[in-house]
Amino acid sequence: MPDVIRLPSAELRAVAEAIDHTISLYLTALRSVPSIGKWEAPQEGLSLGWLLIRNVEAVLLMARYDEVLVTAAWSNARTAFELSARIIWMLQPDDRYEAERRWLAFLDEWENTE
Numbered sequence: 001m002p003d004v005i006r007l008p009s010a011e012l013r014a015v016a017e018a019i020d021h022t023i024s025l026y027l028t029a030l031r032s033v034p035s036i037g038k039w040e041a042p043q044e045g046l047s048l049g050w051l052l053i054r055n056v057e058a059v060l061l062m063a064r065y066d067e068v069l070v071t072a073a074w075s076n077a078r079t080a081f082e083l084s085a086r087i088i089w090m091l092q093p094d095d096r097y098e099a100e101r102r103w104l105a106f107l108d109e110w111e112n113t114e
Contacts, residue, residue: 016060033046040100041091048086055083059080
């Protein structure tokens with residue numbers, strides 16, 4: 001790896017530690033989800049949740065290594081934000097059929113993009 005250009009500040013390291021703690025709580029919650037059954041939306045939500053964590057971990061890795069990596073971290077942070085918004089949007093309805101409809105809308109959007 002190249003030399004560090006700008007060491008992370010104490011504040012940035014403290015925020016990274018707090019986010020690490022939150023990640024451990026989130027991972028515990030993800031692992032405790034019981035078998036989902038026939039619904040697709042919750043299964044997709046779990047998959048997106050794991051992807052969300054990997055993006056946040058990438059941001060933390062860059063933040064702990066060198067502050068000049070902030071522009072690269074912004075992309076991962078944006079992806080993490082979009083994933084979290086999509087998970088909440090898709091799983092928020094109490095009506096399971098509405099959640100499934102949202103999952104299908106997500107799938108349709110993805111297929112149109114591809």
